[in-house]
Amino acid sequence: MPDDAEMLLDLIQQAFYARMPIDPPAEALSDTEVLIRARLEPPGFGVVASVNGDDVGCLLVSYPEPGTAMLHRVSVLPGARRLGVATAMIRDTAYLLADQGIRKLQLLARSELPLVQRWWESYGFTPYDTAPHGVIMRIDLPHPIHVPTAKAMELLGVRLARLLRPGDLVVLSGQLGAGKTTLTQGLGLGLGVQGQVISPTFVLSRIHPGQDGPDLVHVDAYRIASPTEFDDLDLEATAATAVTVVEWGAGLAEQLSDSRLEVDILMSSDPDDQTRTVYLNGVGERWQGSDFGEALFQEWGNV
Ligand SMILES: Nc1ncnc2c1ncn2[C@@H]1O[C@H](COP(=O)(O)OP(=O)(O)OP(=O)(O)O)[C@@H](O)[C@H]1O
Ligand SMILES: [Mg+2]
Structure with a gap:
């Protein structure tokens, strides 16, 4: 070097x-x-x-x-x-x-x-x-969270859901098939919302009504080409009361809130290794000074 x-x-x-x-x-x-x-x-x-x-x-x-x-x-x-x-x-x-x-x-x-x-x-x-x-x-810096299977990714979502409050924005990044939707399914289970979280095909955004807690707004921004198109989804209308989760949202969804939880999912470079590594970054006042990542990581070690 x-x-x-x-x-x-x-x-x-x-x-x-x-x-x-x-x-x-x-x-x-x-x-x-x-x-x-x-x-x-x-x-x-x-x-x-x-x-x-x-x-x-x-x-x-x-x-x-x-x-x-x-x-x-x-x-x-x-x-x-x-x-x-x-x-x-x-x-x-x-x-x-x-x-x-x-x-x-x-x-x-x-x-x-x-x-x-x-x-x-x-x-x-x-x-x-x-x-x-x-x-x-x-x-x-976030702790690397190792997630060996799809089931474990769902469980991570369930655990993450416990940290979430109405008005939270979660921005999910990771390449095609990384596990963003799988994690969101866990978030849906953890929040106890209605309707099964699925990969949106034509519908870019779906609202899952909450029962005791906030609604889950699940967005897939993969096909969204510009900030204007993103604005057209009208997510502002629900952003303050729901938990908004945006797949492929980096560079677009940040405008929705002063704070956000970024979840980056990295796949292994070895195609035979299904393990994903997840990094959680809390940006803005909502997450500042909170040791949410530490607690989750310590607990994850016991999975
Ligand atoms: N450790 C793992 N974590 C998450 N998913 C895994 C893991 N191992 C295997 N898988 C599989 O990888 C796929 C992940 O698909 P998923 O739709 O969640 O990805 P995605 O990131 O939402 O993709 P897209 O960018 O197309 O929206 C699923 O088929 C799942 O079963
Ligand atoms: Mg997806």
């Missing part, structure tokens, strides 16, 4: 020279190959993002204290912005670190760039400490 220093330096410099100048200049602008090489010495490492075989972004990781990792030089080439490269790169790095047992992830955001700070906040990072010329922002 240290041998990749030259390539990473090139990506970092292209990305940082294209940014708005700040005073004092971003540290990245005085990076050298020797400095990057030092940052790549284990346990430090780098992550490179590529699109169609072209390297378009990178970041570096260090471990400032036990259990805590720090991101540096989060870089995306100017021509590759707005493709979700940074989001994917940060998410994959966060889950890699979570799998290592790292519990906190932090970074330095420059105070001259409030929009950048707001971008990190939209992903759940919150100001943690001040630093020269900026603020350290932090996020709690």
